[in-house]
Amino acid sequence: MAVVEFADIHKAFAGQTVIRDLDLHVAEGEWMVLLGPSGCGKSTLLRLLAGLEAVEQGEIRLDGRVVNDLTPQQRNVAMVFQDYALYPNMTVRENLAFPLRMRGMKRARREARIQSVARTLGLEPLLGRRPAALSGGQRQRVAMGRALVRDPAVFLMDEPLSNLDARLRGQIRNEIATLRDRLVTTTLYVTHDQVEAMTLGQRVAVMAGGILQQVDTPMTLYDQPANLFVARFLGSPPMNCFAVRLRGESGRREWELAGQWLPLPIDPPEGATHAGLRPEAFSGPADARHALQVVVEGVEALGHEVLVYFTDEQSLEGMPMAARLPGQVRVAPGDTLTLLPDAEQLHWFDASGRRLATLTHPICAFSSPPDQGFSSDSFWKSTHQVHHCPWK
Template identity: 55%
Template sequence: MARVELEGLTRIFPGGGVGLDAIDLTVEEGELLVCVGPSGCGKSTLLRLLAGLDAPTRGTLRFDGTVVNQWPPRRRNVALVFQNYALYPHMTVRGNLAFPLRMRGIGRAAIRARVEATAALLDLTPLLEQRPAQLSGGQRQRVAMGRALVREPALFLMDEPLSNLDARLRVQLRGEIAALQRRTGTTTVYVTHDQVEAMTLGDRVAVLAAGRLRQVAPPREIYDRPADTFVAGFIGSPSMNLLPARLEAGSGGVGIRIGMARLPLPDAVVKQHHSLREQAGRDVIAGLRPESLRPARERPDFRLEVAAVETLGHEQLIYCRPPVGLLDPVRPGQALAEAYLAVRMTGAAVERGQWIGLEVDSTAIHCFDPEGGRRL
């Protein structure tokens, strides 16, 4: 197991494109860190630098305190599992698992013992004499993981390993990967564009965008306290509603005005952030998760027309025409065209074209500054 430290790690490509921009990050020994972000954010570039398949332009990469910037892949004791299984079709499962050990010159008896132990760990023992063409997609991915684990690596890297599988298999293998990592205790960096994978797998989640690290924290903290509007908009399905707003202070306390509605902030929040009253009159961005909006019991904060409904059995996702234009989480100064306010609702069915009254859970209001950074 390895402790991995990235200090100002930067990768600039020959054409001037920035793959990673001054990343500072520590992966603790035995941790499962999930890196998530949109295409082109730098996830795969990060894995290539960790594996030694590419070299950083600037910055320092350390394994257990030792600088490894110039170490070749063989010396790093890193195992990498790809999106594609990359199994040898002419070899059995046993042969695929044994191949990296044979390449290292390990003795026949030791190979047999490690192959059988790894197969038992991954429930592959009944399949050892079969070839990849005889296996399902999930079984092939387990063989690919086994071929990496059999080497007993110090660092395990996984590059979107479940993206080729159907939804049911992805859910099953997510659980298997998490359980496997807990049993082996191998330091693991897992890359995905799927936020559900990120939030259910990781001890911590690192959110990347345009080569920059936007936030790294446990999944619950990422969801409850996003560092900026990008993280707020990327994590969560449907994503957080971002609306232009203004801080107000008066005899009724401190609140946030969105259009015609004034949403009072809880006293505990105001006491924690002493400067809020002095900031009255300033423009902010209010963030409302779909579940923080609910049917009004008495006087509604908003009365909105339902534009679309998604029925998911136990709940409905309601999309309403917003009271004010919703903002782009990547460019918070710009409004989104034809965007709807998302509401997660259980109970009574709602239909398109209906007008509904909504109230806001004031304890769940997020507040960002106009540039997108978190304010409270």
């Protein structure tokens, strides 16, 4: 195991910056998930650590040692890719043995290592098979085993489940979650799937536009997003985010949602220009005096719950608003529905998109460029970033 540190990392391809001024600390034995949309730089960061790409600026350190100029072999880092990359003419046992043979490891020790990894990953019944005789999930476990058999200092996983169908992806995700506490290897796991991030990460680093947005535990990211990007990226459906319209004085304030004014029992923080409300913050159908009347535009009946969509002209990027209701609610597009939003669950953001609520777990320090007006286009390319996030 090793402590991994990225210090002031910058990387560009053909003049296009893909990682900008990134600092990140991964503790020994920690499972860190790198989460973000395609093109945000998360896979590039993994390749920089593996030595497959050269660092232009900054330092990468393993246990305090700068490894910028070391070859991939010298870094003792193992990587699992999306496409398994198994040798089709070799059995599972031979695939696992290959990296150990290349190292010149003696047969007895090599066999002991193979048996240990096979036992951990549940591969013992499959050791005599070739990849063509394995399912997609079994192939992925073999790919993981071939990386782990080397006993690497750092284990890298680059969207390892993206080629699997939804059902198998869920199964393997659960298997990896079970294995996580047994592997005890410093791991960086790249994904664009928030379910994987929430399930597998001890901490999650959210990236956008090559910039680190927030680093924290999965539930803290969900409950206390540092900015509007994180708020919108985590959650399915995502957080409802909209421009704030307020009226009245303290103690008698009202806020507007879907063209209607509702009582606001709390005073918003100074400088709030945008707000967010999770879909689960709605209850209904409601008969409360100050409830919200909406025309239903879309319905997703999922059995255990119903997702109801309606319009708010203040919604960011024109996205429909979503409410998560119990499965027994019967509603159809075109119906008028009465909902009761819980204003005490509002998240508040300033014009730059930064969260205004006080964090209860102040692990990370954030900065925001001054005087940057908010727009949906500029925010997704914004320069909000984490400057320091020590592991505690």
